Amino acid sequence: MTRRPHALALIVTCLVAALLALPGSATGAPEKQRSEPRFRHLDPGGQPDLDEKVPVNVVFVGHEPSEVNASAFRAALPSSASPVVRSRLWYGEVEELGIDYAYDYQLTFADDRYEDRLFRYLRKIAKKKPLTQFQQAYNDQAGTLDVTSNAWIDATKTEKWLAFNPPSGVDTRQPTIYLVDWFDRSDFQFHVYTKTDEPEPDTGYNFGKERDSRKLTAWGGTTAADEESGLGRTRRVWFHDLSAGPEAFAGSYDVENADLDGDSVPDYRIPPAWEYAPGGYRSPRALTGDLAKLVRYVFLDLLVTSSPIYPVELPTDEPPTSVNLDSNTYEGWAGVDASRRYIKPRLLQSEISEVLLGAKAISYDNQDFPLTGRARRCYEWWLQGRSCEPSSGLPPDANLYLQNEDDLARTKDDGDRVDYELPIFNYAVSTDDPTPLGFADDNWSDGTQSFVFNFINPFIVDAGYGLTTTQIHEVGHHTGLSHPHDGYDSESGMDFGPSGDFYFAWLGTSVNSIMSYIDLNWDFSQFDQDNMARFQAAAYIEATNRLAGEALAGPRPQRSYAELRRADRLVGAAERAFARHRYPQAWALAGRAYTWAVKGARDAGVDVERSIRRALRGARRAPLPPADEVEGATVDTLEPNDPRLLP
Numbered sequence: 139m140t141r142r143p144h145a146l147a148l149i150v151t152c153l154v155a156a157l158l159a160l161p162g163s164a165t166g167a168p169e170k171q172r173s174e175p176r177f178r179h180l181d182p183g184g185q186p187d188l189d190e191k192v193p194v195n196v197v198f199v200g201h202e203p204s205e206v207n208a209s210a211f212r213a214a215l216p217s218s219a220s221p222v223v224r225s226r227l228w229y230g231e232v233e234e235l236g237i238d239y240a241y242d243y244q245l246t247f248a249d250d251r252y253e254d255r256l257f258r259y260l261r262k263i264a265k266k267k268p269l270t271q272f273q274q275a276y277n278d279q280a281g282t283l284d285v286t287s288n289a290w291i292d293a294t295k296t297e298k299w300l301a302f303n304p305p306s307g308v309d310t311r312q313p314t315i316y317l318v319d320w321f322d323r324s325d326f327q328f329h330v331y332t333k334t335d336e337p338e339p340d341t342g343y344n345f346g347k348e349r350d351s352r353k354l355t356a357w358g359g360t361t362a363a364d365e366e367s368g369l370g371r372t373r374r375v376w377f378h379d380l381s382a383g384p385e386a387f388a389g390s391y392d393v394e395n396a397d398l399d400g401d402s403v404p405d406y407r408i409p410p411a412w413e414y415a416p417g418g419y420r421s422p423r424a425l426t427g428d429l430a431k432l433v434r435y436v437f438l439d440l441l442v443t444s445s446p447i448y449p450v451e452l453p454t455d456e457p458p459t460s461v462n463l464d465s466n467t468y469e470g471w472a473g474v475d476a477s478r479r480y481i482k483p484r485l486l487q488s489e490i491s492e493v494l495l496g497a498k499a500i501s502y503d504n505q506d507f508p509l510t511g512r513a514r515r516c517y518e519w520w521l522q523g524r525s526c527e528p529s530s531g532l533p534p535d536a537n538l539y540l541q542n543e544d545d546l547a548r549t550k551d552d553g554d555r556v557d558y559e560l561p562i563f564n565y566a567v568s569t570d571d572p573t574p575l576g577f578a579d580d581n582w583s584d585g586t587q588s589f590v591f592n593f594i595n596p597f598i599v600d601a602g603y604g605l606t607t608t609q610i611h612e613v614g615h616h617t618g619l620s621h622p623h624d625g626y627d628s629e630s631g632m633d634f635g636p637s638g639d640f641y642f643a644w645l646g647t648s649v650n651s652i653m654s655y656i657d658l659n660w661d662f663s664q665f666d667q668d669n670m671a672r673f674q675a676a677a678y679i680e681a682t683n684r685l686a687g688e689a690l691a692g693p694r695p696q697r698s699y700a701e702l703r704r705a706d707r708l709v710g711a712a713e714r715a716f717a718r719h720r721y722p723q724a725w726a727l728a729g730r731a732y733t734w735a736v737k738g739a740r741d742a743g744v745d746v747e748r749s750i751r752r753a754l755r756g757a758r759r760a761p762l763p764p765a766d767e768v769e770g771a772t773v774d775t776l777e778p779n780d781p782r783l784l785p
């Protein structure tokens with residue numbers, strides 16, 4: 139969604155007025171003369187103007203005011219944010235969505251009575267267990283102490299308790315982060331948080347039970363209606379417990395090695411509570427800054443007010459009301475029908491319905507193709523880093539995109555029955571090729587989403603994965619959702635991922651979202667659903683503004699006035715709902731405004747379908763980004779240093 143000059147509305151107004159003033163003008167003669175409307179909310183040709191004062195509750199439990207400098211903590215937090223389309227950044231373009239957030243922080247230090255209640259509850263639900271491999275690995279180093287015991291504490295039960303038992307004055311319907319420290323109390327026990335109720339649906343592998351790397355220090359984002367652990371009512375809670383662990387993903391277990399991911403850059407991590415001590419891994423004076431980093435870069439940038447990875451408008455002529463999940467499987471695994479064995483269509487459709495807002499009908503079909511000929515060659519050369527179409531000028535990373543773009547006609551099988559066939563391509567092979575799990579590609583021109591790719595082979599299955607969950611994750615990217623461990627910080631203008639100074643961003647993956655790498659759930663989080671509704675509201679309003687501008691410049695602009703007045707009122711209602719944090723309502727109202735804008739534009743003589751196609755397909759060719767930059771943002775790997783392969 140690009141910024142357009144606000145002066146366009148004035149220019150159009152003058153042109154229309156001049157035409158209407160011409161004697162015998164064909165434009166105005168047959169119609170009753172009506173004055174052009176003055177809009178309060180529509181901005182013909184311009185961006186949305188969605189503003190939200192976002193209340194952010196920060197609750198310190200076990201962190202005392204003497205340990206946390208409240209003024210320094212506030213000073214380290216952002217005052218505002220404006221999300222951008224991250225894929226456009228690869229091509230040198232900063233594309234804002236027309237959304238502006240202003241943060242309103244409320245800091246609460248829980249009193250002794252509240253802390254007693256929480257920690258008494260945690261002891262009650264704790265289950266004694268052996269040390270995790272990572273707690274033992276921590277003990278094997280020169281830490282400040284040894285972890286002498288361990289307990290599993292149910293993460294979703296803890297989230298639910300915090301959601302419905304907040305300190306006085308804290309409304310957990312608003313974004314709320316609990317910063318917890320149990321250490322130094324007489325009733326403290328070493329512990330980790332667990333979620334063990336959602337095995338992988340295709341393989342039955344239970345990451346939560348079987349992998350020590352999936353034992354947590356943080357959790358949150360569960361929806362009211364989550365099938366396994368729903369909260370019952372909508373709450374927006376995430377907690378981080380500095381006294382839990384140590385854990386694997388964000389490296390709190392390692393207090394000796396500077397570089398955890400092997401990129402020759404020191405990795406900044408958040409250590410356990412007891413390491414903030416003289417002679418410990420981190421100075422006690424650093425605690426305030428580290429907690430602020432968690433709030434800013436994890437809770438706000440990655441969860442509560444994230445930026446989309448791809449444009450939030452799907453590449454369709456109009457916002458689709460019917461979508462076909464068009465799965466196409468290249469079957470190359472001898473003796474295995476991968477599409478039948480490793481895809482659960484009903485689960486895929488059910489989960490994707492949570493983010494394909496406006497799609498009243500979501501269907502699924504699969505076609506199998508042999509992995510032969512050009513398809514096999516481009517796949518194998520993609521693995522080898524060799525281009526299968528050198529004349530394109532694109533690198534080998536584009537092989538699968540180029541091959542499937544050429545073959546797209548044979549994979550489309552729904553004709554005009556749906557508004558959008560979402561292109562999904564699966565590759566099943568017998569060998570343990572070092573493929574990623576999947577990736578959602580762009581169009582190699584301007585950062586618009588293109589195809590979804592997923593992979594299955596014996597190594598991937600042995601690691602616990604089928605195809606369904608990868609498809610849900612990658613389609614989530616295709617619709618715009620980012621990972622909860624990489625994102626954009628608006629005030630610094632920085633796109634970042636979990637490495638170097640931001641290695642601690644891996645903590646964002648401890649959230650009830652399929653977009654996470656933690657593999658403990660296969661749903662979209664409350665934060666995902668909030669952000670998607672915001673994004674779609676902005677997309678509808680921008681489309682409404684664009685059509686309004688074209689209607690006013692059309693052959694019969696006066697015929698659109700009544701419809702545009704309706705659209706103006708609905709945009710205003712959407713803006714008010716957005717400001718009141720009623721995101722689904724804002725999206726629905728914006729969609730109604732768009733419907734009236736379409737009608738008005740048609741009445742004004744605008745070829746609406748051609749207009750929409752022109753807006754969507756006016757690709758801006760830009761210098762290609764480095765291949766590793768694109769991969770870092772979109773490819774979901776299973777490489778040796780990937781936390782997903784940790785035991």
